[in-house]
Amino acid sequence: MKGMTFTPANIKLSLDGEKTHTRRTGRSVGLKKINENPDKWTVTPTMHPLVWAFVDVREQERIDVKPYYMPGETFYIKEAWVLDGGRGSEHIIYKLNDPSYCERTTGDIFKLKWGNPMFMPEWSARGFAKVTSVNIGRLHDMTEEDVKAEGLKQDNSGLWVPFEPIEYMAKDLCWTRHDLAFKQLWDSINKKYPWSMNPWVIDYGYKLLEVKKWNLKRMG
DSSP states (O other), X not given: OOEEEOOHHHHHHHHTTOOOEEEESXXXXXXXXXXXXXXXXXXXXXXXXXXXXXEETTTTEEXXXXXXXXXXXXXXXXXXXXXXXXXXXXXXXXXXXXXXXHHHHOOSSOOOOOBOGGGOOGGGOOEEEEEEEEEEEEGGGOOHHHHHHTTOEEOTTSOEEOSSOOTTOOSSGGGGSHHHHHHHHHHHHOSSSOGGGOOEEEEEEEEEEEEOGGGOTTOO
């Protein structure tokens, strides 16, 4: 089974069922080259519903792109984790729920260290989701509904509320527009393909299937 990485805030939203879409630029065949100069490419459907043909007419070049995750596929949510009390324990601690656990528990004999989310094995995961839809498009094409599905919300005054800590975040006019609010969030996470590039992205819709109960003892 494949895993999918998220930022800590996105992990929480996904486990709570409040985030149901994620846009990705990587791990898809051909998309990396296309986003080196995204404006010069046009996309057309192919005989296969999940293969998109990108064409550069001037260079007479074609690149076929297919998603890394397929509709109906189940994936697990990757996050930082550690076995409670060291090797051999059956109880798992997740950094999202107890960030200082390793620091508090480490002694003179052994030292606990958070497992890198990138290399998290399936057996240690608690969250599992199913891909419900796969689409491709430009980042700037996002609608208000798209932004909400990504986890952003509006407060009572109509301002968009971020869920990630952003250094330069302030209650200014940008938070009255869904696209500018998502722009700041996107740029805080995606340094290689910033909003200004308007990269091609694959939009994965997903539905939470299970959060393993035996790993929820420390959730508060």
